[in-house]
Amino acid sequence: MLGLIPLRRLLCAGLCGILSVAAEPALEISVWEKMSVYQSAEAERELERLPEASTQHAVRERDFCAAVVHLDQQPLSESRLDDVEKRLQALIEVEGNDEIARASRYLLGRIAQIFRAEPDILQAAEYFRGLVEQPGPGIWGEQARLKLTVLTLYALPIKTPAERLALVESYAVAARDPIAVRDIHRLVARAILFYNLLPERALKHLLQADEIGGLSGTQAADQLVQIGELAWDEGKEEMAAHYYDRLSKEYPRDPRIFTMQQRLAGKPTPARGEVVNGR
């Protein structure tokens, strides 16, 4: 089994082990690798074959790995979820804010939000808010911030769309990871349009997202079109032309370039109706 693990990873894992007193982190690596490519049954078999963890730290790594593997098995029953919750809670009781604990808290939030047959979004939001408000290691604070953003925009019991957006705009200010900031801008822009609020606000958020960059594929092409279309609706023709120019260069086969060409040639084109113009 060890022969299958790339040498670079083994060296890295060895180094991590020396530096962080993690005596046996390499043992779970192949399990995590299988999990990362959706091979959950194979991951479970691999986990069962691992030698017993010998140090306290190794046991903690093993228990976390086992909880995630267990979460990914079929059938996904409520009793399985209860069991995974217990395992994660146990990890948090030992140490509440190291990286494993934070990942566990994030997972508890996700279980409440999307795994349970009856989602408990209030409980999910509580887990996410806890991670956002308490600094700690790992990516989990920023991940939780994005999940809290989505819940605040659509699902939590907040009186008006305007209040939802005001809350979320404050999350973007506090975010540190540029990708998280970008994604919050994108989510806010989408919610503005969903609730039929002023489109020019959506344009501002998308422009900020564009400044951060990093999108690729369909999402990148869609964002260029969105900015171009919002700018066009706002009468910012130069800006619209600039973004369509980028679309033509980066995605020359995108059929949506045609509409802009028609507009620039002064030909009639279909237009958006009053019902989505936010006024």
Added chain:
Amino acid sequence: MGAKSKGGVNTIWIVGGCYLIAALVVLFRPGAMLSSDDRTVIRFSHWQAEAGPREAMDALIERYEELNPDVRVVQLDVPGRVYTRWVRTQLIGETAPDLIEFGGGSNDIVPRFFEPISKYVDEPNPYNEGTPLEGMRWRDTFVDGLNTPSSYIDRLSNYYAVTMCSVTLRLFYNPDLLEEITGRREPPHTYEDLRRIQEEVAAYSARAGKRVSLYAGCDYTGEIMIEQLLARAGVGVGFELDRFREQGSPVAQMAQEYMRGHWDYRTPALFDAIQNSHEAAPFFRPGFQQLDRDAATQEFLRSQALMFITGTWDATTLKTMAPFEVGVDHIPWPAKSDHSIAGRHYWSPVSDGEANTSMPFYLNKQSKNKDVAMDFMRFVTSLEGNTIWMNKSGWNPSVRGVELLEDLKIFKHRFKGYQIRSSFMRGFGVETREVWQRLTYHLTGPDGGVEKFMEVFEDEFPPALRKDVESNVRVLYLSLRRDVPSLVALATLDRLVGHSDKEVQARKIRESSQNLTEAKMYEAEVVLARGPAVADPLP
């Protein structure tokens, strides 16, 4: 008794002999245990049973083996009806071929069983050396840059397949019969021309005493007709309700806009499309909805139908089997430019789609010869290989710079035009599709009519649409659940072994994509719960 015993012995000998021969064939076939042929064997599977592709693949194999004498390539063509089940069984049994044509990038098969090929498609294709494509990244040599959902899978942030061809819908017609009926061999170029020909066809049928239809009819061609009439009329509707500024709402969004009360089938453009569908019913023979595609093919080949609307995948079959020269042209649809009542809501031209390429081949994770398998794919999608493919299959190429045969130029994607972003007939889900299938005869049957159809349809469509939206939400929950452990695993691997910047970036793209999916899922839930009152304050 003795004779019986002798017969039994003979039977044993015959059976044993057959077994021995079979075993020898298996053990001595190239690449097998006892074979003296020590070439590397790679196998690929597909379901293209139409005339053309199999012969083209044979020619590609022959040329590839000539260039690579140490490799043997085996083609497995499996009938479409059993293909998906066959592939699943082979994958689970770990006996699947090295390369697999597979449809549908959104389920669990791709990440579980297929290898990401980003590292391959980011490098130049060596078989393009000495051609204008030399030095270009392999993926950039495809007409769509492999930017098609079956190749680049957004949620997995990787390229998984390379494609062989591109396909479009076209009008296939019988020029001899057209001349006999109308005195002209030229096909119709506008919907109004088409309707005039329909009148001439009806007059000819009455005069000649034999039934001829304008279009070959079956459930499949009837559905293409109505689907296209609605979808094309819907271009303007989608633009009008383009909430997220993407130049038209995609189908899930259009379902929500319906539930928010912003359109229905009495919206003028769509009502016209319903009217047009009713008026188009006599284009087909009576009872066409009960017939299958083979019946329509036969109707066309027997000169009982003047035209056949289908995909370019049927081109070689029709051309090979027809006892007449088959003409091909664009299908005339209603258009504003016709200045007719039928076309007054139809923006044109309409693009043939995103010019996406088709027939994706995936690399089996369990393949023992991944590099060789990808080398074969490099060859078949090189300028030389894809030219062989086109010449032998009669299917359009997926690779740039392949000089199109004269009679294939008509199949080339016309991607300049407005984009159809939503279906209004079969795209919402199984429930609404079933309603359409069950009720369409009220519109197109001999006693059908627009109001007769609307009366029953307007009762049944809204609850069916609601069920489809609910079902889509359930699917999104399942898909999100499936992704959580995988993303946690990637983040944990970052912590334990340290991923490269590229790998971290790939994870972040997947996380971003997941956030957007979640937003869309909650939007659907909000619309399901609140309908037109989405933006109102909560009570």
